[in-house]
Amino acid sequence: MTCRDLIDVLDDYLDGRLERDEVAALERHLAECEACRAYLATYRKTRSLGARAGRVEMPDEMKTRLRRFLRERVG
């Protein structure tokens, strides 16, 4: 799994919609990738803030910014 793959399935992961082997691959990547751990922490926080405010969508701008952050960190 690459960082991009992880970002693509992160919503499903947090919602518990991934297959078990997909979860295993994702968590294996997380264990090795500090940038994705940081991304996941931020993403989780943003989602819970959004949920409290009655919104479920993560702002596109935030996604774009985090993707750019990851690209710079990971290449």
Ligand SMILES: [Zn+2]
């Ligand atoms: Zn990564």
